[in-house]
Amino acid sequence: MNKEEKILEFWEKEDIFHKSIKNREGAKYYSFYDGPPFATGKPHYGHILATTIKDSVLRYWTMRGYQIPRRVGWDCHGLPVENLIEKELEFKSKKQIEEFGVEKFNNACRSSVFACVSDFQEVLKRVGRWADYSESYSTMDNNYIESVWWVLKQLWDKGLVEKNYRVSPYCPRCATTISNFEVNQGYKEVKDKSIYVKFKIKNKDFENTYFLVWTTTPWTLPGNIALAINEDLDYCLVENNGEKYVLAKNRLSVLEGESAIIKEFKGKELVGISYEPMFDYLASQDIKNIKNCFRVFAGNSFVTDGDGSGIVHINPMHGEDDFQLSKANNLSFFHLVDEAGTFNSIAKDFTGEAVKSTDPKIINHLKELGVFYKEELITHEYPHCWRCDSPLLYYAVDSWYVLVTKIKERLVENNQQTRWVPEHLKNGRFGKWLEGARDWDFSRKRYWGAPIPIWECSGCNEKLCIGSIEEIKKNQVKEYKLDDLHRPFIDDVKLRCPKCGKEMTRAEGVFDCWFESGSMPYAQWHYPFENKEIVEKTFPADFIAEGLDQTRGWFYTLDVLATALTLDDIGLGKNKPAFKNVITNGLVLDDRGRKLSKKLKNYPDPKDVFDKYGADSIRYFLLASTNIGEEYRFSEDKVKEVWRNVVLSLENCFKFYETYIPKDKKIIPSSDSNNVLDKWIIGRVEVLNYGINRFMQEYDLTKAARLFGGGQSEGGLEQPQGDIKWEDYSLGAFIDDLSNWYIRRSRRRFQKPESEEEGLEAMQTLNYVLLKLVKLIAPFTPFIAEDLYQKLKSKDDLISVHLCDYPEPDVKVLSHEFYDIYSDMLFARNFVAQALAKRSEIGIKVRQPLASVSISARNGNQVFKTNQQDIFHIIKEEVNVKEVLISSKQDAGVVFDINITDELKEEGYLRETIRHIQQARKEMHLSPEDTINVYYRASEKLIPFIEKNKEYLAKEVLAKEFILSTDALENKQINLGEDSTIIFDVKVV
Numbered sequence: 004m005n006k007e008e009k010i011l012e013f014w015e016k017e018d019i020f021h022k023s024i025k026n027r028e029g030a031k032y033y034s035f036y037d038g039p040p041f042a043t044g045k046p047h048y049g050h051i052l053a054t055t056i057k058d059s060v061l062r063y064w065t066m067r068g069y070q071i072p073r074r075v076g077w078d079c080h081g082l083p084v085e086n087l088i089e090k091e092l093e094f095k096s097k098k099q100i101e102e103f104g105v106e107k108f109n110n111a112c113r114s115s116v117f118a119c120v121s122d123f124q125e126v127l128k129r130v131g132r133w134a135d136y137s138e139s140y141s142t143m144d145n146n147y148i149e150s151v152w153w154v155l156k157q158l159w160d161k162g163l164v165e166k167n168y169r170v171s172p173y174c175p176r177c178a179t180t181i182s183n184f185e186v187n188q189g190y191k192e193v194k195d196k197s198i199y200v201k202f203k204i205k206n207k208d209f210e211n212t213y214f215l216v217w218t219t220t221p222w223t224l225p226g227n228i229a230l231a232i233n234e235d236l237d238y239c240l241v242e243n244n245g246e247k248y249v250l251a252k253n254r255l256s257v258l259e260g261e262s263a264i265i266k267e268f269k270g271k272e273l274v275g276i277s278y279e280p281m282f283d284y285l286a287s288q289d290i291k292n293i294k295n296c297f298r299v300f301a302g303n304s305f306v307t308d309g310d311g312s313g314i315v316h317i318n319p320m321h322g323e324d325d326f327q328l329s330k331a332n333n334l335s336f337f338h339l340v341d342e343a344g345t346f347n348s349i350a351k352d353f354t355g356e357a358v359k360s361t362d363p364k365i366i367n368h369l370k371e372l373g374v375f376y377k378e379e380l381i382t383h384e385y386p387h388c389w390r391c392d393s394p395l396l397y398y399a400v401d402s403w404y405v406l407v408t409k410i411k412e413r414l415v416e417n418n419q420q421t422r423w424v425p426e427h428l429k430n431g432r433f434g435k436w437l438e439g440a441r442d443w444d445f446s447r448k449r450y451w452g453a454p455i456p457i458w459e460c461s462g463c464n465e466k467l468c469i470g471s472i473e474e475i476k477k478n479q480v481k482e483y484k485l486d487d488l489h490r491p492f493i494d495d496v497k498l499r500c501p502k503c504g505k506e507m508t509r510a511e512g513v514f515d516c517w518f519e520s521g522s523m524p525y526a527q528w529h530y531p532f533e534n535k536e537i538v539e540k541t542f543p544a545d546f547i548a549e550g551l552d553q554t555r556g557w558f559y560t561l562d563v564l565a566t567a568l569t570l571d572d573i574g575l576g577k578n579k580p581a582f583k584n585v586i587t588n589g590l591v592l593d594d595r596g597r598k599l600s601k602k603l604k605n606y607p608d609p610k611d612v613f614d615k616y617g618a619d620s621i622r623y624f625l626l627a628s629t630n631i632g633e634e635y636r637f638s639e640d641k642v643k644e645v646w647r648n649v650v651l652s653l654e655n656c657f658k659f660y661e662t663y664i665p666k667d668k669k670i671i672p673s674s675d676s677n678n679v680l681d682k683w684i685i686g687r688v689e690v691l692n693y694g695i696n697r698f699m700q701e702y703d704l705t706k707a708a709r710l711f712g713g714g715q716s717e718g719g720l721e722q723p724q725g726d727i728k729w730e731d732y733s734l735g736a737f738i739d740d741l742s743n744w745y746i747r748r749s750r751r752r753f754q755k756p757e758s759e760e761e762g763l764e765a766m767q768t769l770n771y772v773l774l775k776l777v778k779l780i781a782p783f784t785p786f787i788a789e790d791l792y793q794k795l796k797s798k799d800d801l802i803s804v805h806l807c808d809y810p811e812p813d814v815k816v817l818s819h820e821f822y823d824i825y826s827d828m829l830f831a832r833n834f835v836a837q838a839l840a841k842r843s844e845i846g847i848k849v850r851q852p853l854a855s856v857s858i859s860a861r862n863g864n865q866v867f868k869t870n871q872q873d874i875f876h877i878i879k880e881e882v883n884v885k886e887v888l889i890s891s892k893q894d895a896g897v898v899f900d901i902n903i904t905d906e907l908k909e910e911g912y913l914r915e916t917i918r919h920i921q922q923a924r925k926e927m928h929l930s931p932e933d934t935i936n937v938y939y940r941a942s943e944k945l946i947p948f949i950e951k952n953k954e955y956l957a958k959e960v961l962a963k964e965f966i967l968s969t970d971a972l973e974n975k976q977i978n979l980g981e982d983s984t985i986i987f988d989v990k991v992v
């Protein structure tokens with residue numbers, strides 16, 4: 004069991020998650036809605052990302068003192084599940100389901116929905132996600148369904164539900180309509196044939212003349228009933244290869260070979276002209292209004308001369324514009340295509356054939372009829388079924404609609420109350436989508452879903468929408484069991500018509516599963532039948548988070564239903580969106596920007612990455628690597644980098660601390676030190692604290708997480724005028740500041756303090772900083788935070804870091820004094836960086852002490868605003884010089900005194916020797932309590948040097964003795980240049 008797994012066990016054993024909620028009894032409520040996932044597939048990095056975001060935000064607000072119950076839910080219904088079962092049963096069409104039996108089919112669906120729940124729970128738990136797995140809800144429960152019915156009933160009562168015969172996106176394989184926002188999830192680039200065909204004009208002014216028409220769907224031509232032009236465009240009659248054509252003047256380029264214009268005219272002159280039907284299927288039938296068909300009509304709103312020929316063929320059964328034009332002009336509506344997407348018996352030459360694959364046959368037919376002009380191959384984006392991948396059709400059919408267009412303005416306004424992260428989505432992708440919202444086809448002619456609770460009367464055509472089981476009981480013609488509200492049982496339920504007394508039958512179909520997930524705020528609690536108080540208290544959600552694709556899915560349906568339900572205040576408030584804050588993440592791609600795919604094997608198994616680098620590393624990578632909303636480039640190497648820079652680095656800071664605290668002494672955390680480095684790091688941790696609170700309040704997780712690590716500190720602060728604000732501080736990577744500056748520069752005070760007080764002061768400071776740091780980082784990397792907290796806490800502290808209150812920044816640190824220290828330290832670090840670069844440029848190792856370095860004065864004879872000698876001291880140690888001199892030349896740069904005296908040279912030797920012996924101690928895993936003897940041999944001239952400095956060296960490396968030895972020694976070698984080497988061995992005494 005690794006360290007993180009032990010922590011998971013500790014949380015479980017001590018029930019820390021539930022304690023973190025119980026502890027906040029009576030505190031302010033923070034409401035979170037969890038988007039229910041389908042548990043029919045395995046969890047992937049996308050789930051890990053969303054869950055990391057949710058968990059970090061919720062842990063943060065819990066520590067800030069809020070009570071946050073966390074219920075999880077499972078999306079059970081809909082096409083995803085049905086498809087899975089159809090594949091298992093090797094079904095190709097809906098007919099096979101009916102033959103198999105709806106009850107058996109739905110049972111198979113029901114038993115598969117939780118197939119992967121345990122995989123989900125395992126992965127989510129391993130990431131550290133805290134949620135109430137035991138009290139989950141599922142959308143297939145009767146209670147859930149009853150609330151969905153209640154939601155629809157509210158919309159029905161407000162006149163927002165309507166049955167309509169319209170052209171909808173339609174999947175011929177699933178044999179159901181789907182909603183326009185589902186269409187948006189399945190566009191794919193395909194190559195199709197587009198053709199130009201000839202419609203022969205029946206008019207004495209246009210003898211032997213054809214309308215030239217372009218279409219990308221040849222299979223819709225048998226159902227042609229009209230042509231449309233734009234009245235305001237210029238058209239012309241041309242002669243081309245011995246035949247005469249009418250087309251838009253701007254589209255003459257589509258003609259092949261030579262052509263000559265005979266006449267020009269406006270489109271409006273073409274309106275009303277008749278043409279010969281291309282196929283006789285419809286013309287020969289006795290169909291209502293057929294005598295109005297086969298003419299030219301004005302279609303100014305959709306006919307352009309941007310492509311094609313400027314003349315559009317009209318088939319009202321497969322196009323929205325076509326449908327509206329036909330309705331306005333009293334044309335005929337008649338299907339040649341059945342619900343499975345195949346030609347019916349009226350289209351006798353193609354009966355039984357799937358429409359899209361009939362294109363080549365139709366083209367041959369057109370050639371035989373002599374009405375074919377030419378064909379082209381086009382590449383375009385074509386919609387496909389989001390679940391089964393079949394190309395969609397547009398198909399005229401009866402469906403139930405939520406009249407979203409009626410509440411569109413309110414929807415747009417309510418969205419203004421929501422904070423979107425990233426912000427541009429609010430009035431961009433999501434806002435624009437709302438502005439263009441269309442009526443929502445929410446009925447699916449399918450089986451496994453919440454059944455639509457609308458009953459229709461066979462006698463008087465009355466329609467009744469049921470909002471509860473109670474209402475069924477009130478209207479039923481006989482007693483029904485109603486212990487399972489699914490099909491087929493609900494199909495048998497007959498109601499008594501309140502108007503005429505005849506029997507009513509349930510309307511066909513089940514809910515779009517997005518209607519069900521959009522009802523989640525109410526249905527998860529069986530509102531309003533139960534839990535009224537909880538729902539009304541938790542609506543709207545304070546926070547939700549899902550992927551970017553949900554702007555066309557869950558986010559959208561949540562807001563549509565919330566807006567409709569809050570048109571009046573029925574306990575949920577008035578004019579509300581469903582959520583106050585939303586974080587929207589982008590996709591997780593591989594490091595070359597490709598989708599993660601099982602086929603490409605371009606991603607490591609999450610389990611392996613957890614084992615190698617831990618959940619904290621994955622979490623931190625996901626939180627800090629990418630701005631929220633952008634695409635993630637995932638690779639194991641990048642997770643490893645996080646592990647090294649953040650997790651390991653933090654662990655090493657603690658190990659350093661642990662190494663030097665005296666075992667017999669309790670260190671009390673304290674922020675009260677006079678040392679300039681201590682003051683600096685304490686101020687830094689307060690600024691960190693402030694920055695995190697600020698960004699978390701803005702739900703900007705990326706900025707908050709980046710404050711810990713993953714980058715260098717930013718520099719260059721101007722002296723603030725007047726009051727200092729926290730914002731004036733540059734917020735750099737804290738862990739780097741702590742380990743690579745504070746701890747490095749404080750080493751001596753821990754290892755060899757000049758007085759007991761000096762050592763204690765440093766230890767108390769580091770204890771204070773670490774304890775605060777583990778609390779600050781706890782929401783982001785909960786495991787390492789817990790691990791270090793356990794080691795730092797005293798016995799009176801709370802048992803888990805996740806039960807602690809989130810720290811508040813200590814405002815008294817916000818002073819001009821700290822500001823001066825802060826900017827001095829920044830300046831000093833920049834100077835040191837330049838000085839070290841300079842040393843490497845002149846080729847003198849840092850371990851060789853030099854006499855001096857000079858620094859340009861900034862203000863009179865003053866370089867620093869705080870105690871200059873303290874900062875000089877830090878610079879001296881860091882660049883290894885005896886003295887820092889002030890040059891009064893401005894901008895002189897870094898100037899070293901490079902004259903190395905014998906004394907300096909000897910000191911360099913000493914340092915090098917000490918370093919090598921310390922390194923050996925480290926490799927032997929010795930602690931400061933272990934005393935050693937050092938055995939050595941050396942070049943002739945070095946022996947007196949060592950003998951002279953023996954005592955000093957022994958003290959430095961915690962050795963008892965330095966012993967000149969002639970024995971064979973292990974090959975540990977110190978090369979001091981100029982043929983001077985020391986060979987040594989270390990033995991524990």
Ligand SMILES: [Zn+2]
Nearest residue numbers: 174177388391
């Ligand atoms: Zn489909």
Ligand SMILES: [Zn+2]
Nearest residue numbers: 460463500503
């Ligand atoms: Zn009736």
